[in-house]
Amino acid sequence: MIRIRLGKRKYVGDGGETTRPHAFLVRQLTGWDPTMSEHDVYDAARGWWKLSDRAEREQYAAIVGDGVVRMVVEIDEWATNDERRGFAGTVLQPGHPVRDALVGRDDPVPTTSRNPIAYFRHDLEAGICRCGCGERVPSGDWVQGHDQRALHQLINDEFGGSVSRFLDWYEDAAAARG
Known part of the structure; x- marks a missing residue:
């Protein structure tokens, strides 16, 4: 799972991105604050991030604002803009086990690093071995x-x-x- 820690909300307006405008993700805001709508938080979290190829192997993104998981997105699609990546997906709703295990809880990757991106494994991500052993x-x-x-x-x-x-x-x- 990828953790994206949003900083303070900032208006970027039209063309305020650090990358060229891109139809995949046009947004007005970055960061987080408690007055933002779910849609605004989703767009702020989607990108554009400096990410390695590893990011595209992740199924979920846990979005953290002010030290607390605010939403979890199941990632469906990736796009590239210059050397940065953005994603699209489905915001998980109450009742989904991954969402319920994370939203409202402290950042799952507590760190003093300034890097807003981190990777972690959650027990609910575990799959079943393909050999058929059931582990x-x-x-x-x-x-x-x-x-x-x-x-x-x-x-x-x-x-x-x-x-x-x-x-x-x-x-x-x-x-x-x-």
């Missing part, structure tokens, strides 16, 4: 080592346990794709 994984698709277990099971089932036959098949398939 929960805090991030990614596999319990450690289970990706190898699944790969070797595939080689056993489809290629009689022969890694050489699997590699020959893979190379042929790659060559056919061009």
Whole structure:
């Protein structure tokens, strides 16, 4: 999950962004204050941020204002403007377990860093291992080592346990794709 900590509300108006105007996110305000509407907070949180590619692997954004989580957004889409990123998504409503676990609570990444961006894992983000063992994984698709277990099971089932036959098949398939 990505945490975005908003500073004090600031009016940026038309063209006040640090990046070129972009149809994906045109906004009048950045930051946060308690008088802002949910829509204004959502737009202020969406971007434009200096983010690594890692951000695009995150499913949720926890938006923090004045040290408290104010909203959680399920991220649906990313856009780039110059060297910055912005996102769009759905503001989670009461009754959603991730929203209910975070909104109204203290910043989940307490730090003295001035960087408003941080990453963290929440228990509710855990998925189920893809190998079928039923174990929960805090991030990614596999319990450690289970990706190898699944790969070797595939080689056993489809290629009689022969890694050489699997590699020959893979190379042929790659060559056919061009």
